[in-house]
Amino acid sequence: MAERALGLLGVVGFAVAYMAFFWYARSNNMARVKTPMGVRLGFIVTLLALAALMLPAAGVTALTSLVFVEALGMMVLPLRVGVALGAGLLAVAELALRLTPGWRDDGSYSLSIVLGGLAVFGIRRAMLRSIELTAARKDFAELAVQEERNRFARDLHDILGHSLTVITVKAELAGRLMEANPTRAAAEVADVEQLARAALADVRAAVAGYRELSLAGELVSARAALQAAEIKADLPTVVDEVPEENRELFAWVVREGVTNVIRHSGAKRCTIRLSKSMVEVVDDGKGPTAVAGTSGHGLIGLRERADQAGASVQVGQAPDGGFRLAVRVAP
Structure with missing residues (x-):
């Protein structure tokens, strides 16, 4: 008992x-x-x-x-x-x-011990794999969020940097013309208003995540901005030679290059050249400086875009002095 x-x-x-x-x-x-x-x-x-x-x-x-x-x-x-x-x-x-x-x-006890251990070992490995998979998914989600933040910050910098530079140049020009040529000054002020509205629309599009640049449109904007800054523009009139897959990247190069020319170069002339695999922005200004060198936020963002497209970025002094920005896409 x-x-x-x-x-x-x-x-x-x-x-x-x-x-x-x-x-x-x-x-x-x-x-x-x-x-x-x-x-x-x-x-x-x-x-x-x-x-x-x-x-x-x-x-x-x-x-x-x-x-x-x-x-x-x-x-x-x-x-x-x-x-x-x-x-x-x-x-x-x-x-x-x-x-x-x-x-x-009869062998059943020993076999049961072996099979029981193997079964739990399999469960344990499955649990560990599940934990590791969950951690990996979390890391991927955090990387995706960080990448989206970087994309938005890069777009916002490029959009506002270019637009506000042109708005500033045109506003200064309108101020100088206010007494000498009121009609021209009024036209420049109207351009400032239009540029501000366009910049606001670009910011909204960037927030929506579907904003894309047009190479032809950027060349037109670059010509207007350079003329407002009293810089002679030597720009291509057609973009047919550039493959469709390269045009958005080249549009960003044109925007960043022209913005730097207007802001920092003190140039009298700006030249943009296009080919199937390369875009080049050259000015005759004072050349590379600490501000317009290789580490500005705009150029950092441009390098990131170029890396994603498998392209290389070249920045430095132009052959005849001034500053040169070039991006070449690998064939």
Whole structure:
């Protein structure tokens, strides 16, 4: 009677402890978290002690508990330790079956220990892969957000940098003409209003995420901006030679190059050349400076666009002095 009571206590205690330990292991992700090894081994020792209580009443069937001990060990212990535990439990089962009178070895206990350990190992690997996949998705989402922020900041800089530069030049020109030529001054003020509205529309389009530049349109805008700044413009009149896939990038080059010419160069002449694979903006101004060198925000954004298109950016002094900006697309 006492043996049965002890065995029943062992079975109930083993079941409760196993479920509690397994739930704790999963909720605390013990396969990854640095839980003290003593705590993990304490789980195993507790289950083995409860399994020993079953022996007087359950006999050989108590060896079934070793399958669950190995399963928990594969869940909470490092892989090598879990495998070593499985090997030890397998040896205990085989020795007990051979040395205990009346116990018959049919191979089922040993096979169950091996299969149980393999099954939990597979579950553990699947859990780890799921955690790693979730972390990777989170990283990709954060990278996508960061890339979108960079895209928007780059577009906003290029849009407002160019538009506000032209607006400033035209406003200064209108101020000088206010008394000498009121009609011309009024026309320049009207242009300022139109440019401000166009810049606002560009910002809204950039926010919407579908804004694209037109190479032909940028050449027209560049001519008007250079004329307003009293810089002679030598620009191409057609863009048919440029492949469609290169035109947006070349449009950004024209915009950034002309903006820098107006802002920094002090030039009297600006030349833009186009070919199938290259666009070049050259002026006859004072050449590269610390402001209009290679590290401005506009040129950084232009390099990022060029990298995405597989193109190279060249900046530096022009052959005849002045500043040269060129972008070449790999064939």
